[in-house]
Amino acid sequence: MTAASVAAEDRRTESLTRTLLAIALVVAVAGSLGSPLITSVATTLHVSLAAAQWTLTVSLLVGAVATPVLGRLGTGARRRPVVVGTLGVIVFGSVLTVLPLSFPVLIVGRAAQGCGLALLPLLMAAAREHLDAARSAATVAMISVASTVGVGIGYPLAGYLTDVGGIRAAYGAGLVGTTIALLAAARAFPDSRQAAAPPPDAAASVLLGGGLLVLLFVLGEAGLWQHHPAVAVGLVVAALVLLAAWVWRERVSPAPLVDLRLLRHHAVAAANAAMLIAGAGMYLLLSCITRYVQTPHAAGYGFGLSTFTAGLFLVPFSILGFIAGRISPRLRMRVSAPALLSCATVVVLAAFVVFATVRGTLAGPLVAMSSLGFGVGVFSAAMPAVILAVTPAQETASAMGVNQVVRSIGFSVGSTLSALLLAASTPAGAVFPDESGYGTAAWMGAAVTVVALGLTVSGASWSRRYSV
Structure with a gap:
């Protein structure tokens, strides 16, 4: 390999590393915008704090449900279109969060932004396939860290922008960041050389999604445990039944999630x-x-x-x-x-x-x-x-x-x-x-x-x- 080709390969590697880390950080920041804005959403849109809490809860729920499904769907040759397409959904959701519309529209936008949490495993898979062992290990580690570090960036940023320009300004920062991430992915995210995996099993996806949705909902509702503990326990049991059915389905499926x-x-x-x-x-x-x-x-x-x-x-x-x-x-x-x-x-x-x-x-x-x-x-x-x-x-x-x-x-x-x-x-x-x-x-x-x-x-x- 010539010196010129080595230098070109180094530049390609650096570009891919920066792209993967930037996407991971942006989706983490966008996802974290819910928590510090709960009070401001309640006062601005005239809803209760319990209702405003859903601007955080819905993104976490959607992210958890989408992660295993998109992880399987994006395995192999479909990885690039799944990543770019998901970022497109996130940008669309970000647009909804800044429009001067109703609270339900904001919830839909936050739900779409929650899909960003599902991208992290796909970013790690790309790093593992396209980077050498040492750089891959370091990049995968930083992608994982970025998902946590983004919270510390999103909280003060959201607080400052809300003080200056209201909640639309804070959500507007999410729109700018996710748009940049989409453009970066469209430009630099590589095609996979691996064969595409079979599409996700529909029944398994429904069972896992339903089980996680119920489980995360009940775990995130402290008021339910305080005032209706029997209902909370019943929902946990229902979630565990769905997840047990998912495990059985996975064991017999030729293409498990x-x-x-x-x-x-x-x-x-x-x-x-x-x-x-x-x-x-x-x-x-x-x-x-x-x-x-x-x-x-x-x-x-x-x-x-x-x-x-x-x-x-x-x-x-x-x-x-x-x-x-x-x-x-x-x-x-x-x-x-x-x-x-x-x-x-x-x-x-x-x-x-x-x-x-x-x-x-x-x-x-x-x-x-x-x-x-x-x-x-x-x-x-x-x-x-x-x-x-x-x-x-x-x-x-x-x-x-x-x-x-x-x-x-x-x-x-x-x-x-x-x-x-x-x-x-x-x-x-x-x-x-x-x-x-x-x-x-x-x-x-x-x-x-x-x-x-x-x-x-x-x-x-x-x-x-x-x-x-």
Whole structure:
């Protein structure tokens, strides 16, 4: 190979890496715009806070349901058209969010934006196919990190733009970003050399989609657990029945959505279980810190920060998460991916301990949020390496799609758990919970994280003994 061809190949590789990371970051930022705008949506469009909450919930639901389906549909030769087409849907949804129309139109737009969460496994599959081993591992790690780092960018950006120009300005930033991502994908996203997989099984797609839809809905509705626990339990049972039927269908289908045989590998099973439990803990702490610092001084604790200022609390979370993602490939030269996963879980555990014990000044929550960002960054970067080490290249999107869904379920559990714990510590007639409620939530999150640590240590031990 000549020097000129080597230089051209390097430029192509750099362009693809930038494109994949840009798409991942943009869809993450667009997806995160729901949470910080809930109050503003309620006041601007004259709906209840519970209704406004659906601007976040609907995107998470659609993303979780679409991820395994698009992961299978986009396997092989169909990957490029699926990615570009999905970005087109996201741009269309972004247009709906900025139009001066009704609340239902906004919900439809947010639902379309939720499809962006389904793109991450496809981006990882493209990196794994078209980049060399070292660059592929680093890019896959950063794509995973970008999905978390984007939250720390989206929160303060949405808060600032809302203060300056209202919710349409905030959603307008999402439209600009997703349009750029669509143009970049149309220009630089490569065609796959792999054969196209059979189309997704319709029955399996309906069963999985229905099960996830019901499960994530009930897990995200804290009020349902508070006021109608029997209904909530009934919905969980219904969701589990649908998911059990999906597993049966997958076992007999010649073209399953997910190759369930991959989950038999102990390291993969332990990694996904750890993602579920650690994801719940991570989101619990993120929710508690954000809510704590916004509590007014009149409550006897808290710092009374505005939505925008509280959003700035997530900047160190994102910065340290990004740094962690960048250095993780170097750390993996000395430490295995499963062991690195365990180390990241220890850092997240330390963040819980800091928040549980040091909340009297802003420094405590700030250190806890920063530690959480670094731990989540390493965790997110190491997770794909653990799973893909035993996953065939053609199953990358499917395997990481499962992990993405598991993470969504964990986040939903964490969000609901934080709401329930704080509600339980709120005196009758009071607006804000007792300060001790945050300590209880932090220690419970620490206990959950210890369980996740045990799973990562188990996976690391198995990986050393039976590496493949």
